[in-house]
Amino acid sequence: MTSNKVKMAMVGLGFGSEFIPIYQAHPDAEVVAICRRDEKKLNETGDQFDISRRYTDYGDVLADPDVDCVHINSPIGDHASMTLEALDAGKHVMCTVPMATTIEECRQIVEKVEETGLKYMMAETVVYSREFLFIKQMYENGELGKIQHIAASHPQDMDGWPSYWEEMIPMHYATHVVSPCLGLVDGLAEYVSCFGSGTVRDDIAKKSGNRFAVEACHIKIRDTDLTAHVWRALYDVARQYRESFDVYGTKKSFEWTLIENQPHVLHTAKKPEPEIAQEVEVPDFAHLLPEPIQRFTLPKEIHDSEHLSFVQGGGHGGSHPHLVHEFVSAIRDGRDPRPNATTSANWTCVGICAHESALKGGEIVRLPEFTLAPSESSLEPAISSS
DSSP, X not given: OOSSSEEEEEEOOSGGGGGHHHHHXXXXXXXXXXXXXXXXXXXXXXXXXXXXXXXXXXXXXXXXXXXXXXXXXXXXXXXXXXXXXXXXXXXXXXXESOSOSSHHHHHHHHHHHHHHOOOEEEEOSGGGSHHHHHHHHHHHTTSSOSEEEEEEEEEOOOTTSOGGGGGOOGGGGOHHHHHHHHHHTTOOEEEEEEEEESOOOHHHHHHHSOOOSEEEEEEEETTSSOEEEEEEEOSSOOOOOOOOOEEEESSEEEEOOSXXXXXXXXXXXXXXXXXXXXXXXXXXXXXXXXXXXXXXGSGGGOSOTTSHHHHTTTTGGGOHHHHHHHHHHHHHHTSOOSSOHHHHHHXXXXXXXXXXXXXXXXXXXXXXXXXXXXXXXXXXXXXHOO
């Protein structure tokens, strides 16, 4: 790196703009460049955040010697190619989910990271949300007891989103439900079985090549006695947005609220039946962050609250500054970020393999070997730091 600060280029400035002020406030980072195809909107963002170096061509970003890292927030179809180009150019990469949409692309990224020694992190919001950090803390403190089952759901009505979503297969965008199930127990998926259910309307089926309205998957977690059940829906299912995560233990269980912005529920074993279930308010975990970026866990710091990512999803559980801090810290300290490339590939390939299973009527599909390297402990530094 050219200075003590990690020098970032932000690529994609819709949802991606939310990260700019966090990097600017982080004591070990700075945003030196921004990139967007639309020059007018590029300049609006540059003026808003006082960033002078502005690119409409991604190649120019990668040629800039002052850029240490790129944070990619482009449409999903560009994730793999832009990641590989950045690694080839010697840049560390943070990329929004998913890592890619094919197993081969995931393989290429993992191999390129191993070849170059550069850092790659998939910016999975759920495993840095306050709900996940709360459950993870309870689990590590022994409050849940032995985990017996994990479940997650992510129904979302994508009508009104950019048109490229009409080409998306539900399980190809499954990391929001896969990651907490695996990340909680620091596990990797070994194999999956998935069924498709129902049908989407003809125009969506034609564009995506997928007829299923819902895809429901069981994940066998390697080297454990656990399975997780996850399901996804993108179109033609009547359900309020729900990006949920339920955990069932021998001592306590956590269930995500059925209605957004209502309290979650904690169940405690062996209490009188009327007292087993209690509403619980999940605390914020801003204290794990450097003081200058702690405020960014709060919804009031979202600068574009009308963006659909926040209308549906409530600001991703305060995860954004945790993601920034993890990536910056990993580069500063010369360690793998969490999740690293291998774990990101495993989480992403679960969904790719799941859709393959659904097309085969639920046949077991095993995760590729390159995704099964030992998993790093997903959030140990965040939980243990002060």
